[in-house]
Amino acid sequence: MPIPPAILTPDLSTPNATVYPSPLRQTLGQSVQYIKTSTPPPLNPPDIKVPSPTTIIEASKRLAAWTAVDRHVLPECKVIGIGSGSTVPYVVERIVAQGKEMNKDRVFIPTSFQSKELIVNAQLLLGDVDQYPALDVTVDGADEVDETLNCIKGGGACHLREKVLAEAADTFIVVADYRKNSDVLGKNFTQGVPIEVAQFAYAKVLQNVHLLGSPNAVLRMAKSKAGPVVTDNGNFVIDAPFPEEMMKDPYTLLKRLKMLTGVVEVGLFCHMAKAAYFGNQDGSVTVKWHDGRIESVDSGSSPIPKANENGKNGKHHAHNVQMRNVSIREM
Ligand SMILES: O=C[C@H](O)[C@H](O)[C@H](O)COP(=O)(O)O
Incomplete structure (x- = not known):
């Protein structure tokens, strides 16, 4: 995939609150607020050819990643954590597009x-x-x-290091396509909560996870290798689907799982993210904020980003894909 050559210095203003206070939904004891933002930075995505379901999903990931980078990977950010998975290449793509000058004193x-x-x-x-x-x-x-930005992570068995870097960061931002946007964890991602375990302890942990309410929990097996998946840290992974009632309170579940001897880390990220960006099929981006606000960033009607005109001298110039003013809508 070509890296866009433009060196962009977007208008990186943070969401500018015209807050609509009506409490539409309760989250974490706070009301959901639908907010209007200032004009978001234009995106400058490269050409994508004829849409197919796959490219719409990929375009959605890119929209989410680019919007999040434009808003949160600011010039003053010098130490930057890079997550894992299929959406993160678009994060790196957008960071590279900020230019060599911007990135030269970053780590x-x-x-x-x-x-x-x-x-x-x-x-x-x-x-x-x-x-x-x-x-x-x-x-x-x-x-x-x-709804409250709790996440399941670890589908790629990376959640230990991911959680360390999420916790170590002043700001932790999640990017994903629309399929990941859920009300209760486990509804869409049904394979279960990923639990990284020390190899020596896996059988005992598995037994305890069964007793804890996940009778179908299994050791994750590798696809192109005989035997189990081994993480970057040399551990195994258990995938544990729990009933919806338990998934409605992921923090309690997290604490119980972490207490099991042999568990290294659990792929439940609770109360960590500041915002989650979801690219949608219609080309908009839904942003869920930690305080319950939900924002809709409209980037135009097409789910597939169009060609761009590149910026010059580190400044924004006109782009074919202009993100329009954020619309307010109920979700
Ligand atoms: O272990 C993997 C990570 O937690 C990923 O961030 C997660 O699985 C999402 O990956 P993707 O963006 O490919 O759906």
């Missing part, structure tokens, strides 16, 4: 072998959390996100 911390490769291949400076235990921002994908 990028990977959450996996995959994201290390992305950083190295993009010729960005690779760092380690050993050297940089405090990050400005981490941007990562998710398998599912609920």
Whole structure:
């Protein structure tokens, strides 16, 4: 996929609250507020050919990733966590598009072998959390996100390092396509909560996870290798589907799972994300904020980004894809 050559310095203003206070839905004891934002930065996506279901999903991922990078990977962000999964390449793509000058004094911390490769291949400076235990921002994908920004992560078995970098960052941002936008975890991502376990302890942990309410929990097996998946940390992964009632309170479930001896990390990320960006089929981006606000960023009617006119001298110029003013709508 071509990296857009433009060096963009978008209008990186944060959402500018014209707040509509009517309490439409309760989340975390707060009312949902639908907000109107200032004109969001234009996107400048490269050409994508004829839409097919796959490219619509990919376009949705890209829209989410680019919008999130434009808003949260700001010039002052110098230590940046790079998540894992199929949405994160678009995050790196957009960061690269901010230009060499912007990136020359930044360091990028990977959450996996995959994201290390992305950083190295993009010729960005690779760092380690050993050297940089405090990050400005981490941007990562998710398998599912609920109403209050709890996430299931670890579909790619990367959730231990991802959680470390999510926690270490001042700002943790999630990017995903519309399929991940959910009200209760486990509805869309049905394979279960990923639980990284020490190899030695897996059978005992599995037994305990069954007793804890997930009788169908299994050890994750590799696809092109005989035997189980082994994480970047040399551990195994258990996938544990829990009943909806338990998934409605993921924080309690997280605490119970973490108490099991042999569990290294659980792929439930509770109360961590500041915002989650979902690219939609219609070309809009839904942004769920940690305080319950839901924003809809309309980038035009087509789900497939059109060709662009590149910016010059680090400034924005006209783009064919202009994100219109944010519309307010109930969801
Ligand atoms: O272990 C993998 C990570 O948690 C990913 O961020 C997650 O699985 C989402 O990946 P994708 O963007 O490919 O759906």
